[in-house]
Amino acid sequence: MASVQEIQEEIRRLKKETKTTILVHAYQSQEILEIADHVGDSYGLALLAKKEENPNMMMCGVRFMAETCKILCPDKTVYLPNPSAGCPMAEQLNRYSLIKLKEEYPEYTIVAYINTSAELKTETDVCVTSSCAYTVCKNIENDKILFIPDPNLGSYIAKKLPEKQFKFVQGGCPHHVAITKEDVLKAKQAHPKALLLVHPECQREVVELADFVGSTTEIMKFAKESTHQEFLIGTENSIVEHLQFDCMNKIFYPVSTNLVCPDMKATTLMDIYLCLKGISGEKIELDPFTLNRAKSCLDEMIRLQEK
Ligand code: SF4
Incomplete structure (x- = not known):
């Protein structure tokens, strides 16, 4: 059985061989972040893809992100490594x-x-x-x-x-609306020194209790630059782990353990490997x-x- 490190090495070799840039949304797992060429939010990643020389882009995130990349980079071939990764919010209207x-x-x-x-x-x-x-x-x-x-x-x-x-x-x-005011009050009571940083996708009564409201990228920037030591994070829980890896002298807590997006967690290292091998994954096609x-x-x- 191959180890995580061996699969990551093989992905690094294959992405060079196939001239593929790996774009990774910040809600993906740590082992996927480690093989990324770029980590960020959906729009930022699509802008970075435009500047890439490689002809192939792989978007590790959900479908609307791969579509946004294709819209902004129509000349690139864009892959979604796990075609089942959607976003219930993006698809709530047709x-x-x-x-x-x-x-x-x-x-x-x-x-x-x-x-x-x-x-x-x-x-x-x-x-x-x-x-x-x-x-x-x-x-x-x-x-x-x-x-x-x-x-x-x-x-x-x-x-x-x-x-x-x-x-x-x-x-x-x-997932963001699943955080309640009660979750926040309980978390604040458990960690009274922590600053509360939340995404505006949360409910209004949660946002009103926050010390800082911003996009995922803005939350990460704020936490890294702050002189504060403890933070409660009100967005997808992978951000808690990524911030903890980036700032080992600070402490990050999730506001609620419920804030996990299964669609964002659908993509695995093996999906990326198999997509690079041409065995699975989906090429995003949009009509003119x-x-x-x-x-x-x-x-x-x-x-x-x-x-
Ligand atoms: S966390 Fe998941 S469901 Fe929520 S907006 Fe992001 S992709 Fe969609």
């Missing part, structure tokens, strides 16, 4: 339900969190990431915004922009209509961010 919503609210600008399928992006006016959502929504010329698919991120932004009218649809990340329409809402995000 294109036809969004078209119906647009008919219901014709005067609203459709703003989609980047955690949406490529299909949904084709009917979206502008995309946002959790870190640029405030700036983009503020700079939208229209005062009426229909924000999909995460009402928690949407209402966090809406609270900062009282001059705009927001509408939301039900849903959100089933989807590529063009989905790219325009990402272009609009960049325009509004820089306005």
Whole structure:
């Protein structure tokens, strides 16, 4: 039986041989982070892929991330090593339900969190990431915004922009919304010196108790740069482990042990190995209509961010 280190070595050899760049979302396991060329969030990884010389990209994350990479890098071949890794939030609406919503609210600008399928992006006016959502929504010329698919991120932004009218649809990340106010109070009582850092995908009553609210990348940056020693982390629990590896003189605790995304944990080292061998995995294919329409809402995000 091969060891984890032996499989990692074989992956490193195969990625060179096949000219493949391995992009790893920060919610993946430590053993996958160790074979990454880049670690980050979905949009940041797609931007890094654009600069790569390799013709092949492997996105270790969930389907919408691989699709975003393909939209921004149409000339690259993008692989999803485990095709079953989806995102319940990204797929909670389909294109036809969004078209119906647009008919219901014709005067609203459709703003989609980047955690949406490529299909949904084709009917979206502008995309946002959790870190640029405030700036983009503020700079939208229209005062009426229909924000999909995460009402928690949407209402966090809406609270900062009282001059705009927001509408939301039900849903959100089933794992981030699983953290309750009671979980937070219990964790704070157990670790009274710890700062609470949470993702805006959490429920409003959780966000209101936080010392810092930000995207995964922003949470990691804040924790690394802070002079504080103890932190309660309110996002996917792999971030607790990664921060602990990066900052061995600090202590990180999960707010709740429930905050584990099974889709983010679906990809294994063996999936990556077998995908590099051409035995399994999926090549992401998007038709020209989807590529063009989905790219325009990402272009609009960049325009509004820089306005
Ligand atoms: S953590 Fe939530 S938003 Fe992220 S992939 Fe999992 S279900 Fe989707």
